[in-house]
Amino acid sequence: MKTAPQPLDWIDDELAELDRQDLLRRLITRQGSQGATIDVDGRRLINFGSNDYLGLAAEPALAQAVIESLQAEGWGAGASPLVTGHDGSHARLEARLAEFEGVEAALVFPSGFAANVGAITALVGRGDAVFGDQKNHASIIDGCRLSRADMHVYPHGDWRALENLLRDQTAYRRRLIVTDSLFSMDGDLAPLADISEAAERHGAMLLVDEAHATGVFGQHGRGVAEHLRVEDGVHVRIGTLSKALGCAGGFVAGSKSLIDWLVNRARPYVFSTAHPAACSAAAIAALDLVRGEPDRRQRLLATAAALHERLRSQGWNVGRSESQIIPVFIGEPATTMRFAARLRDRGLFVPGIRPPSVPAGESLLRISLSYAHAPQMIDTLVEAMAELAPLVDRVVQPPEP
């Protein structure tokens, strides 16, 4: 019997179309904790698919901080921060983050996504302009769109194109430059020295999202701006607690007046329930480890540089990665996903990344390294890559400079 068309039928058509193009995504469910290995579908896999770069997500010191916070502050925050949701752990974390970043103040958001959207929409609006790298993270792009400011996109990493835009596009009230510091798919770094000088020459505000670099780059682990010694030129710093710090939540750091303004105007801050106090307590414990164990980030980056070199010498196109995120460009989504499946058959979890996360033709295997990986886990990966090489034509063009 034929049933009448239903209003949501179009979704099934769209899903079938995604599947036909090898672009359908399916959730996988991990059992147990995040770490160097993960259990999926009853199998233990070596895990090259997490952002737990310092191996802190399952660190007992964080769990202990959570337990103590739960006993003192309970679980739910119960209200937005401006009403009664802001508690002692949040205030202590914000003070610690300001100290860690070497700035006047910091503000904790429920997620890094919310921090970007909240900060950007509070800084610019109609009659203003944002200037952004073509490969910025989705949360930056959505913040720009929601702000209703005019958006000017420059080619990836091309600070000269940015400078030209700043020179030409002057008919605005306020102008804001927004960029990732460490790009989440390519693993390369933004030219922050040139960008911050351009910002200064043209009197623009500069927001830098250090989501993948917080805890990893720089002498104290503050990120790429610290690594490149350009922190003074960055007016608005975005970080996340959810990646290298192994927790949950995001933050903005900067001047006292910036933070006061965000408390008044950042809508995801004002209109969302504060995250649980225990999240902030865990983040304080994570910051203690970032301060006390610099060896984690140093060893991570040394391991990454060595793996980068080994893959390159096997003939893989690893782009311009300079970090713990190493892309292996494969090209087409179907081949990429087949390759990821073969790696998984061999006990290695390496996610295949397809459009819309990357541009068409730039599908890649995204290898994320962690301090928690043992050397022989990395050897296993390198051996599998060599053995599986015949699956693909490795002469893949690098992405546009």
Ligand SMILES: *Cc1c(COP(=O)(O)O)cnc(C)c1O
């Ligand atoms: C992951 C990510 C975010 C979002 O952070 P969450 O805390 O996971 O919401 C923001 N910016 C960049 C560049 C990211 O990679």
